Amino acid sequence: MQQPSAPAVLEPEVRQARAADGAAAAALSGAWDIRALESRARLLKSQLRQLAADPGRHWDLSRIQRLDHIGALLIWQAWGKRRPAQLALAHRHEVFFSNLDSAAAAVPAAPFDPLRLVRALGAAMLLTAEHLLGMVRLIGQILIDSFGLIRHPLRGPWREISASLFRVGTQALGITALVGFLIGVVLSYLSAEQLKAFGANIFIINLLGMGIIRELGPVIAAVLVAGRSGSAITAQLGVMRVTEELDALSVMGIPHTVRLILPKIVALAIAMPLLILWTSGIALIGGALAANTQLGISVHSFFIGLPGAVPTVNLWLAMGKGVVFGALIALIACHFGLRVQPNTESLGIGTTNSVVTSITAVIVADAIFAVIFSDVGISLS
Amino acid sequence: MTPVIEVESLWTQFGDHVVHRDLNLVVMPGEVVSLVGGSGSGKTTLMRQILGLEQPTRGTVKVFGIPLQGSSAQLVQKIRKRWGVLFQEGALYSALSVFDNIALPLRELRAFDEDFIGDMVMLKLDMVDIERRHASKMPADLSGGMIKRIALARALVLEPELVLIRSLHQKLNLTVVMVTHDLDTLVSLSHKIAVLAEQQLIVYGSLKEAIAVQHPFILNFFLGERGLRALSAVGASVKLSGKD
Numbered sequence: 001m002q003q004p005s006a007p008a009v010l011e012p013e014v015r016q017a018r019a020a021d022g023a024a025a026a027a028l029s030g031a032w033d034i035r036a037l038e039s040r041a042r043l044l045k046s047q048l049r050q051l052a053a054d055p056g057r058h059w060d061l062s063r064i065q066r067l068d069h070i071g072a073l074l075i076w077q078a079w080g081k082r083r084p085a086q087l088a089l090a091h092r093h094e095v096f097f098s099n100l101d102s103a104a105a106a107v108p109a110a111p112f113d114p115l116r117l118v119r120a121l122g123a124a125m126l127l128t129a130e131h132l133l134g135m136v137r138l139i140g141q142i143l144i145d146s147f148g149l150i151r152h153p154l155r156g157p158w159r160e161i162s163a164s165l166f167r168v169g170t171q172a173l174g175i176t177a178l179v180g181f182l183i184g185v186v187l188s189y190l191s192a193e194q195l196k197a198f199g200a201n202i203f204i205i206n207l208l209g210m211g212i213i214r215e216l217g218p219v220i221a222a223v224l225v226a227g228r229s230g231s232a233i234t235a236q237l238g239v240m241r242v243t244e245e246l247d248a249l250s251v252m253g254i255p256h257t258v259r260l261i262l263p264k265i266v267a268l269a270i271a272m273p274l275l276i277l278w279t280s281g282i283a284l285i286g287g288a289l290a291a292n293t294q295l296g297i298s299v300h301s302f303f304i305g306l307p308g309a310v311p312t313v314n315l316w317l318a319m320g321k322g323v324v325f326g327a328l329i330a331l332i333a334c335h336f337g338l339r340v341q342p343n344t345e346s347l348g349i350g351t352t353n354s355v356v357t358s359i360t361a362v363i364v365a366d367a368i369f370a371v372i373f374s375d376v377g378i379s380l381s
Numbered sequence: 382m383t384p385v386i387e388v389e390s391l392w393t394q395f396g397d398h399v400v401h402r403d404l405n406l407v408v409m410p411g412e413v414v415s416l417v418g419g420s421g422s423g424k425t426t427l428m429r430q431i432l433g434l435e436q437p438t439r440g441t442v443k444v445f446g447i448p449l450q451g452s453s454a455q456l457v458q459k460i461r462k463r464w465g466v467l468f469q470e471g472a473l474y475s476a477l478s479v480f481d482n483i484a485l486p487l488r489e490l491r492a493f494d495e496d497f498i499g500d501m502v503m504l505k506l507d508m509v510d511i512e513r514r515h516a517s518k519m520p521a522d523l524s525g526g527m528i529k530r531i532a533l534a535r536a537l538v539l540e541p542e543l544v545l546i547r548s549l550h551q552k553l554n555l556t557v558v559m560v561t562h563d564l565d566t567l568v569s570l571s572h573k574i575a576v577l578a579e580q581q582l583i584v585y586g587s588l589k590e591a592i593a594v595q596h597p598f599i600l601n602f603f604l605g606e607r608g609l610r611a612l613s614a615v616g617a618s619v620k621l622s623g624k625d
Contacts, residue, residue: 034540041493042492045497069540070493070501077497099507100504102507343521344476345476
């Protein structure tokens with residue numbers, strides 16, 4: 001299809017010629033604009049370079065029909081970034097070359113820095129310290145806000161807490177159930193193979209009960225919630241920074257911590273233990289079903305034997321972990337969310353860091369729990 | 382001469398809500414057209430339809446004589462190389478430095494070497510009055526005004542024949558369509574004014590023609606205190622006859 005807006009213009013062309021006084025000359029004609037040059041730039045550039053090698057050459061640009069900065073720069077670069085002594089140029093094309101004449105020298109490259117690695121290490125350490133400080137400040141602010149909430153309970157952000165509870169709790173039931181069930185089935189299958197070899201079939205109840213209720217249930221639920229709700233919280237706060245909603249709240253005198261952060265921490269601290277209960281329950285059902293097919297232990301006898309095999313204190317320990325994990329995930333997600341700079345790049349980095357940090361923190365916290373409560377709920381009754 | 386933009390009997394409807402009713406607009410080469418109208422009058426929608434980002438309910442939009450609707454993707458892609466678009470907040474890629482942002486459309490062409498691209502980027506930076514030392518900075522480290530100027534440099538790097546813009550602050554020797562509320566730029570830079578109200582262009586012509594029309598939006602917009610000040614600054618004669 002032809003382009004009706006473009007009148008008939010010749011292709012860009014460069015020819016060797018002779019000037020009136022017999023000196024070597026170069027004559028340029030046709031359209032020297034981006035549309036024409038797009039496909040021929042490399043060829044024309046080498047032709048121009050060859051002709052420009054002769055410094056005394058006359059240049060006739062007066063028959064160029066169309067010119068833009070792209071064409072002008074191509075010619076100017078061939079000239080070695082300065083006008084030749086003998087140049088014929090149409091008046092209307094003068095502006096393109098005068099823009100190039102006034103262009104200053106290019107910016108020099110940054111000098112090599114031998115201490116670059118040391119500097120990077122120092123910057124990373126300072127950043128870590130800054131993160132810790134920011135976190136401590138956030139926790140302090142949350143504590144102060146919590147006291148305020150206790151003194152004036154009616155002014156609390158109850159609607160926000162309820163909404164967050166729905167988002168981080170109710171809406172996470174499906175995915176935690178699916179993952180919990182599958183983990184239960186897989187764990188049960190693997191253990192059953194080993195136990196069968198020793199004729200210790202009945203200990204599947206102890207193994208699964210203790211493993212899932214005390215360790216796996218809380219950690220799996222927490223990792224899922226960190227990936228699901230933690231990233232959502234960081235992204236939400238980050239976008240609020242980008243769209244200046246956070247600044248709008250500040251200038252209206254509404255503190256972020258009370259309206260945005262406290263509800264999320266409270267909601268996750270409430271939802272997490274309940275999600276752990278739910279995940280562990282479903283995982284045990286999966287494990288019991290697999291034990292039934294592999295070892296012939298009926299589902300009924302599995303659950304009858306469970307309270308005897310796993311002391312109840314383990315369940316409380318798991319719930320306690322849930323409160324700590326939930327609050328940790330929300331705190332880290334909010335911390336990274338508030339640190340997002342108003343640009344998209346920072347939003348992506350912030351969300352990634354938030355999820356990685358909260359999963360790491362959950363596992364570290366779990367290890368601390370394991371050490372502190374090493375002699376609680378382990379001995380069989 | 383073929384018009385650069387030709388909008389013919391354009392209808393836009395969102396459910397029952399009619400935004401444009403049989404709207405026509407022709408922009409000729411070299412014209413600087415300002416599109417004004419109250420909020421919700423459909424300026425942004427019209428702009429997005431001209432850009433091919435939204436489809437009108439009925440009617441056609443032709444750019445450089447080529448209809449955007451129903452043309453092959455390759456043809457539309459060709460049109461897109463011939464215009465420069467400047468978004469309201471600049472829309473620079475935050476993952477790329479200033480230099481790489483401006484170089485991006487040139488590199489996409491795969492026609493020029495890095496040496497050429499480097500000089501071109503520097504030239505465009507000069508043209509929008511940005512110092513060269515800012516070239517290696519990231520957009521996040523710049524002020525809003527600088528971001529807009531760099532976005533203009535990016536919009537101009539492929540030497541477009543048409544520029545679509547929200548508020549222009551600098552004279553360009555090109556066909557320009559701009560959406561603006563800034564009376565000063567509107568009065569000093571544009572050749573033609575298109576006033577969008579009541580789902581149509583109620584005026585499309587020179588400033589004088591626009592202010593002669595009796596319409597509440599025009600009275601408010603041009604003949605309010607700010608409008609009169611901007612008009613008197615350029616010495617436009619204002620007739621207030623008929624205004625109570």
